Amino acid sequence: MRQNIVSRIDSLRKLLSEKGLSAFIIPSTDPHLSEYVASHWKSREWISGFTGSAGTVVVTLDKAGLWTDSRYFLQAAEQLENSGITLFKDGLPETPSITNWLASELKDGESLGIDGKMFSVIDVEDMKNSFLKRNISVDTSLDPFDLIWENRPAMPQDPAFIYETKYAGVASLDKITQVREKMKNAGVESLLVSTLDEIAWMLNLRGNDVKCNPVVISYLLITKYHCDFFIAPEKLTDEVKEYLLSQKVTIKNYSEINSVLSQLDVTTLLINPAKTNFDAFSAVNPLCKIVRGNSPIALLKAVRNEQEIIGIHAAMIRDGVALVKFLRWLEIAVPAGSETELSIDEKLHEFRAAQDLYMGESFDTIAGYKEHGAIVHYSATPESSSILKPEGFLLLDSGAQYLDGTTDITRTIALGRLTEEEKIDYTLVLKGHIAIATCKFPYGTRGAQIDVLARLALWQRGMNYLHGTGHGVGHFLSVHEGPQSIRLNDVPVLLLPGMLTSNEPGIYKGGRHGIRIENLTLVRRDVETEFGEFYRFETVTLCPICTEGIIKTLLSDAEINWLNDYHQLVFDRLSPYLSEEESLWLRTKTIAI
Incomplete structure (x- = not known):
């Protein structure tokens, strides 16, 4: 296994050199910034061999490190042994932050790569600001694992299923009405929801896309008059389609989210910058004013x-x-x-x-x-x-x-x-x-x-x-x-x-x-x-x-x-x-x- 890790890191370094990048950051998350992710997005685990749910790997052209919290110090030390990856114990006073460590490793004018779908708006903005003085640019366009991960697991295809109101307590249509009222009070016309548990709760849907977490890979866009559900069409049975129609939810293809955001015809869009990936944020129609704030769903659900x-x-x-x-x-x-x-x-x-x-x-x-x-x-x-x-x-x-x-x-x-x-x-x-x-x-x-x-x-x-x-x-x-x-x-x-x-x-x-x-x-x-x-x-x-x-x-x-x-x-x-x-x-x- 250790030899596989060394070989995988070498493949990543070769690709970085070809793309003119000096480092790449690999988080533990997915485009929905989830704690637990489907196998398709377990890139950090694949590149490092570390199986904990939280941690970030950074690979430069000659060094590699894993940052993780105290829950995983002992586990990470064991799993990283002889991998060439240094353990950085996050949260301890002597441990440098990822940005500080990279600032000491990279030269002025070099470029750092990340996949913009895997980082929140806040994380990317903070990262760019921290490197501004050093003239180190942050490239958000590359997903290297589509290129170097042989036999990468496919995105989840299991069907979604209806979560009955006798368990949920409140019908989806009533929840959408509650959220629209919160949006109205906040003075916003639309809301982008990318957090999977919020979407599952809102629509009274469940799935099997993430082990142990009955969520469905999807996005939700709520406006005053529409509720658009972005999901791979093959994941919807006829029963679920009819159910969504009864709740006045429109079905759109998961892959269309950025295209729809780019043509969004509303004056204001509420997003949580800590819960929305930078790639989706960057796609929003520049004529639409983005309002930053917490999703009203989070507290209603809690x-x-x-x-x-x-x-x-x-x-x-x-x-x-x-x-x-x-x-x-x-x-x-x-x-x-x-x-x-x-x-x-x-x-x-x-x-x-x-x-x-x-x-x-x-x-x-x-x-x-x-x-x-x-x-x-x-x-x-x-x-x-x-x-x-x-x-x-x-x-x-x-x-x-x-x-x-x-x-x-x-x-x-x-x-x-x-x-x-x-x-x-x-x-x-x-x-x-x-x-x-x-x-x-x-x-x-x-x-x-x-x-x-x-x-x-x-x-x-x-x-x-x-x-x-x-x-x-x-x-x-x-x-x-x-x-x-x-x-x-x-x-x-x-x-x-x-x-x-x-x-x-x-x-x-x-x-x-x-x-x-x-x-x-x-x-x-x-x-x-x-x-x-x-x-x-x-x-x-x-x-x-x-x-x-x-x-x-x-x-x-x-x-x-x-x-x-x-x-x-x-x-x-x-x-x-x-x-x-x-x-x-x-x-x-x-x-x-």
Whole structure:
């Protein structure tokens, strides 16, 4: 594999020389700036061998580097070994930005290449401005992988399918009306939507174009009188065509988007410059004024309607039942000594697939035993898959797609004897999890304002984690969705009732262990006082939290009460759907501490 990587980079360098370019930047995304992409656009993975979902490769005529965040430091170091690609640990003070590194590597007057379809408007504009003083030009016209990637996977061709209103809660035509009202209030005539989860939500359509993410490769252009849907025509069945017609949506070919934008006959077009690719932006009719701002769809989608909330609760029960069956099986299977990180993933899939409305995983399961748990987004392979033993921690991060909701849960499970260090770290992470789960906050609060609650117990012992504490989750959509989040860096989006957000503090110690505890939470109204309206989190995930790693003396009475109340809720909600033996097992795992 390493030899293939070296050969691929050599092919790219040869092409760059032919095109008069001195460097090329390869991101992890697609023309819709997605986090997870179809195989056709996995160019960064193909050129580097690095399989993480986030990272950017830069290739010059004599050097190559990969920039990725803390979730992937250990994984990237392993996968880049002997590839000739240097790992740059993004986010650390000593790590140069890509533009600063390139500025030191390129000479005045040289040219840098990017594919303009793979970068946002903001990214390209920032890049061009940063190189202006050095007279380094940025060429956005080249997609080298069409030329050097032999047997490149085709674009997805699976058909789209209708997402019924009984799950979505609101018909597509009504959603389009809501968005048009938002557009009118913003004083814009048209809206370009390229974010795939927003399009799927708007049209009540789903697909299989991206693994684990039921989206459809497409664009959407909404004006006062028209709603144009750009999609490969072979992806539409007669049923879907009739449905779209009933929702007053016009079908156009995916490849026509730039041509239509170039002839757009409206005075104003709203785009999100952080979510729209530079190539499409550059195609817009110059007579049309571009208004930059957030898509009104993002917030409408993030706040769950009543039917979606009913679905979330139902999906959590079925997911919890599958997890209880799996955990009971795991407890028996591990002492036998034949189970691995890969085999338990297959078993968990079996239990989930047996549940009603199951449509697949919401992301690739992370099953990291002992030191593998410290690799935040670890992915077991036949070569790396560890045999599980009755000792240490197993970190299991998994999720499912059901027609009525998307799940995402992490449990760190004691398989046997634990060290004192493991117990301390586990209890501190649990304290952070409970702090988020129990916090109350006034209207106007953003995720960054409460993130410290999850970290405080760790900070007091000189520890930290570098990923966010919480992300939004879609509704039978993408497992990572905004616009809300809980993280250190400020995202100017308020936490509002109906938002579904994860709660997942952790701690990771290379070569030793990783610990993370994750539930999904709904923002709910709590009380209104003379100081305004206050909100709280309702934990909706239903699965026992391992108690074997807890040092009870490190928990306050309030924290113990929360855990006991949560476990009683888990038992009450799940036991009616379990056999007598399974229910008895769950009772032992949810007994008050």
